[in-house]
Amino acid sequence: VIRCRAAVAWAPGKPLSVEEVEVAPPKAGEVRIKLVATGICRTDEHLLQGCFPNAEFPVIPGHEGAGIVESIGEGVTSMKPGDKVMPLCIPQCGECSFCQNPESNFCQKSHISEPQNLLPDKSSRFSCKGKQIHHFLWVSTFAEYTVVPEYAVAKIDAAAPLDKVCLFGCGFSTGYGAAINTAKVKPGSTCAVFGLGGVGLSVVMGCKAAGASRIIAVDINKDKFAKAKELGATDCINPRDLKKPIQEVLTEMTGQGVDYSFEAIGREDTMIAALASCNMSTGVCVMIGVLDSGSKISIDPMLLLTGRTWKGTSLGGWKTRECIPKLVSGYLEKKFNSDLLITHTLPFAKVNEGFELLRAGK
Ligand code: NAD
Ligand code: ZN
Numbered sequence: 001v002i003r004c005r006a007a008v009a010w011a012p013g014k015p016l017s018v019e020e021v022e023v024a025p026p027k028a029g030e031v032r033i034k035l036v037a038t039g040i041c042r043t044d045e046h047l048l049q050g051c052f053p054n055a056e057f058p059v060i061p062g063h064e065g066a067g068i069v070e071s072i073g074e075g076v077t078s079m080k081p082g083d084k085v086m087p088l089c090i091p092q093c094g095e096c097s098f099c100q101n102p103e104s105n106f107c108q109k110s111h112i113s114e115p116q117n118l119l120p121d122k123s124s125r126f127s128c129k130g131k132q133i134h135h136f137l138w139v140s141t142f143a144e145y146t147v148v149p150e151y152a153v154a155k156i157d158a159a160a161p162l163d164k165v166c167l168f169g170c171g172f173s174t175g176y177g178a179a180i181n182t183a184k185v186k187p188g189s190t191c192a193v194f195g196l197g198g199v200g201l202s203v204v205m206g207c208k209a210a211g212a213s214r215i216i217a218v219d220i221n222k223d224k225f226a227k228a229k230e231l232g233a234t235d236c237i238n239p240r241d242l243k244k245p246i247q248e249v250l251t252e253m254t255g256q257g258v259d260y261s262f263e264a265i266g267r268e269d270t271m272i273a274a275l276a277s278c279n280m281s282t283g284v285c286v287m288i289g290v291l292d293s294g295s296k297i298s299i300d301p302m303l304l305l306t307g308r309t310w311k312g313t314s315l316g317g318w319k320t321r322e323c324i325p326k327l328v329s330g331y332l333e334k335k336f337n338s339d340l341l342i343t344h345t346l347p348f349a350k351v352n353e354g355f356e357l358l359r360a361g362k
Helices: 040-047 162-171 171-183 200-210 222-231 246-253 270-279 320-332 348-359
Strands: 002-008 017-022 032-037 065-070 084-087 126-128 132-135 145-149 154-156 190-194 214-218 236-237 262-263 286-289 308-312
Touching: 002 126, 002 348, 017 145, 017 348, 032 162, 040 348, 065 145, 065 162, 084 162, 084 348, 126 236, 132 145, 145 348, 154 320, 162 171, 171 200, 171 262, 171 286, 171 308, 171 320, 190 200, 190 270, 200 222, 200 262, 214 222, 222 236, 236 246, 236 286, 246 270, 270 286
Parallel strands: 190 214, 190 262, 214 236, 262 286, 286 308
Antiparallel strands: 002 017, 017 126, 032 065, 032 145, 065 084, 084 154, 126 132
16 A cells, blocks of 8 residues: 555535545556646536536546556556556547447546446545545546556656646647547638637647648637637637627638637537537537536527537547557657646645636636
């Protein structure tokens, strides 16, 4: 058993508390990882507010981390102690029908199919003050050590800087892949990106890499525009500066609406606006943002009847164990610069300050 620090969410709506926890050794088919760095994603905030489906408290959040294998359980063959790895919030078991389908990345061992508050044998490897603590999406990266099933861990290049590539565990891969894999943005096309957090800015990078000729970035926080432009946005719009609804403005700007729109916020009104912003016939709208669990949206079916496509994406459509290491190699080959997404670097003890920065739009 390893004793180390972890940020525990004891109940919804409370700040995280950095505690000493016990992390049990990995069982068969599991890997214990020493985490080196983790990002903060809006999805962790949904969890802290009690709005993440099927989560259980107390829990160690975090799902965007990178680290080094500390020890392996019986039967683990694809990695060994000392390897650099990323825990994956969408596993790739390799055996289910979705893993075997080249069109899908949504492994049936993912959390929508089955809650991931406990490891597959239905027990937790974490405890604190004699209480069992739940895992989050099996990965729980807000801890110095975590235990994850082997099929939810990707081995990455030994040269990878873990404090930079941890973003590939969620935000960067999600946004970049939403453009490249889910929308399949074509060269010369027009795109609109709603929301310019870590995810939306990564969508901008993906649209640019795919050769889009116009990338319109939309956010109510104008402080996000400089970074969006640096990453490839051609226009930046604040819907609060407009007299007309954003979908009307985007349609006028592009003639019939954009070829591809992306919602990277997680709000009902912006999901509908993003859908209505892509052209009525061949337009594709990709939903990335997560609504509070239980929320519903209603749309006019005419929006789809004319031919539009409305899709969702999980982690940008990448088959995780296979593709995340390739993305890391692409980073090392300088094919894109995801370092531009990093706004702050804080020591672990200041994790609550990180959430305050997220809430403040910084
Ligand atoms: P973030 O909070 O960093 O960014 C959200 C951005 O949206 C902010 O810049 C904010 O100013 C802007 N915004 C808020 N309200 C707006 C409005 N009404 N109009 C325009 N802009 C508005 O969040 P993030 O970490 O980039 O995550 C974005 C969303 O993606 C979240 O809902 C998150 O849960 C979800 N997500 C989904 C996946 C997936 O696999 N589908 C993965 C990661 C994150
Ligand atoms: Zn995430």
